[in-house]
Amino acid sequence: MENTINTGYILELKEVSVSYTPGKYAVDKVNARIAPNTVTAIMGPSGCGKSTLLHAINRLHELYPGISTTGEILLKGENIFRMNPMKVRRLAGMVFQRPNPFPTMSISGNVLAGYKLNNISLNKKEKGLIVERSLRSVNLWDEVKDVLNKKGTFLSGGQQQRLCIARALALKPELLLMDEPTSALDPISTSRIEDLILELKKEYTIIIVTHNMSQAARISDNAMFMYLGKLVEYGTTRQMFTKPENKRTEDYLTGSFG
Amino acid sequence: MxxxxxxxxxxxxxxxxxxxxxxxxxxxxxxxxxxxxxxxLIRKGYKQFNFDLFTKVAPTSMEAMLARISGDAIPGGILNGLAGTLLILAVAIVLAIPLGIATGVYLAEKKEKPLARLVRNLSDLLQGIPSIVIGVIVYIWVVKPMAGYSALAGSTALAIMMLPMVIRSTEESLKMLPDSLKEAGLALGGSYSAVVLRILLPSSFSGLFTGALLAISRVMGETAPLLVTVLGAATVNWDITQPTTAVSLLIWEFYNDPNLASLIWSSSLLLLLIVLCINLLAKSIAKKWKIQ
Incomplete structure (x- = not known):
């Protein structure tokens, strides 16, 4: 049972490769370890495999035939490929590029969607507590507490994205995976989400894919730089932005390419 | 220049x-x-378009003849036809809609699988089969083994005719949903069935409902397949194993009897109005419940 030894890291990637077509790797032998209560930014030019790597962590690739993932991903020391994918996805919540609240559900229904989808029945009191706790944690409670029964799609884009974060947090995940969560939002909504990420760090571990280098600099503790599927550099954000070890990272960060 | x-x-x-x-x-x-x-229809049918149309069964040829001779309006209505249409359609809906939706889900989810392509093409073919042919086949499948005409046989024929429409509308409305909805559902740890049943189908409900309504209005006036499956009945029948009649069948019977001919118009008018109403309802639902 070597896989269950707790190493102090919440997530370990060992030789993780993902290929869409046999022989062509979108993610190529990535090794990394992520400590709890940190924000890790994954950066890199378009098509470098950032989102692919993120989706591998909660096994969303299995939706699409033909994608193969190899290597080991240990979540709290346990190999996720030996776990039930539904459990993996509960432990690693995901926030997508565009806000995608469920259009038929109300605001509170969206927050509770994870419980409904997992057939976990709750009484009215529990529901109320979860909705309030989750919406408070994304600073949305005061804005929506009087319209909890309205459809989630009536909210503004930024509010919808916070609702989607609340929906992921409602299940109390260990890890929050964010795939360019602010790329479809205006600057004000973006800064609110960034502030939120810094607050959420106290309770959760966050991995965020971002195109926006200044965003990575503002919110992340550690940063990964990926290029052509390979993890070129991984270290603290401060070091990467001040003294990058790799020439490619430096070129990307200074805008020479990408 | x-x-x-x-x-x-x-x-x-x-x-x-x-x-x-x-x-x-x-x-x-x-x-x-x-x-x-x-x-x-209005010009010829308004005289007979009265309360009796909804509350009385179709008159016999003799009753109609007597009324004609004395110059009165023809007594009776088409209650037995309305009841029969309702019964046949209700059972057809129960047969066709779950099956059609399930097939539509499969086609939308496994777009490119060889089996999905086959099913899609066959369902298109099914739509092209003449209704009388479906009627005759159902006669062999259902009427003969059950040793008698029945509402169930008629429902089976109409259900087969509804299937392609329900399948297509389900597939199309599911395809219009963004992939991100399915991903979001699965990312919350939902099982595939829970995501389909609790997120995808409800989100495309207006499309499914509209498709079902249009399929219903399409088969509502069908006559040929019913001629060989439900036979007809002079009284109101609610037993699916018994011969039944339908509005369209009554129109056919009125057409064949000179004494009853004037009832053709009022019953046709009613049938047309019902179909129009269902169509309008389908359109307004599609508009109102549309999800952005």
Whole structure:
């Protein structure tokens, strides 16, 4: 049972490769370890495999035939490929590029969607507590507490994205995976989400894919730089932005390419 | 040189205007048959379009003849037909809609699988099969083994006719949903069935409902397949194993009996009104419940 030894890291990637077509790797032998209560930014030019790597962590690739993932991903020391994918996805919540609240559900229904989808029945009191706790944690409670029964799609884009974060947090995940969560939002909504990420760090571990280098600099503790599927550099954000070890990272960060 | 430059735009404007009026005229022309039909039905049917139409069963030839001789309106209505249509359609809905939706989900989810392609093509073919052929086949499948005509046989025939429409509308409305909805559901740890049942199908509900309504209105007036499956009945019947009648079948019977001929118009008018109402309802639902 070597896989269950707790190493102090919440997530370990060992030789993780993902290929869409046999022989062509979108993610190529990535090794990394992520400590709890940190924000890790994954950066890199378009098509470098950032989102692919993120989706591998909660096994969303299995939706699409033909994608193969190899290597080991240990979540709290346990190999996720030996776990039930539904459990993996509960432990690693995901926030997508565009806000995608469920259009038929109300605001509170969206927050509770994870419980409904997992057939976990709750009484009215529990529901109320979860909705309030989750919406408070994304600073949305005061804005929506009087319209909890309205459809989630009536909210503004930024509010919808916070609702989607609340929906992921409602299940109390260990890890929050964010795939360019602010790329479809205006600057004000973006800064609110960034502030939120810094607050959420106290309770959760966050991995965020971002195109926006200044965003990575503002919110992340550690940063990964990926290029052509390979993890070129991984270290603290401060070091990467001040003294990058790799020439490619430096070129990307200074805008020479990408 | 100058002249042509000036006249060219005017000529083009004129051409586009002529084209516009031509298109308008033709589209109005296509409306003419519909209005003529409705007008004719109202003109000939209003006399018999009364309360009795809904509350009394169809008269016998003798009753109608007596009324005709004395110059009265023909007694009776089409209650047995309305009840039969309702019964046959209700059972057809129960048979066709779950099956059609399940198939539609499969086609939308496994778009490119060979089996999905086969099913899609076969379902298109099914739509092209003449209704009388479906009726005769159901006669062999259901009427013969059950040793008798029945509402169930009629429902089976209509259900087969509804299937392709339900399948297609389910598939199309599910395909319109963004992939991100499914991903979001699965990312919350939902099982595949929970995501389909609790997120995807409810999100495309207006499309499914509209498709089902249109399929119903499409088969509502079917006569040929019912002729060989439900036979007809002079009284109201609610037993699916017994011969039944339907509004369309009654119209066929009225047509075959000179004494009852004047009932054709009122019952046709009613059938047309019901179908129109279902269509309008389907349209308004599609608009109202549409999810952005």
């Amino acid at each position: 100058k002249k042509t430059k000036l006249s060219a735009p005017r000529y083009r404007l004129m051409k586009s205007r002529i084209f516009f009026y031509l298109v308008c005229t033709f589209s109005l022309l296509t409306m003419i048959p519909l209005f003529l039909i409705i007008g004719e």
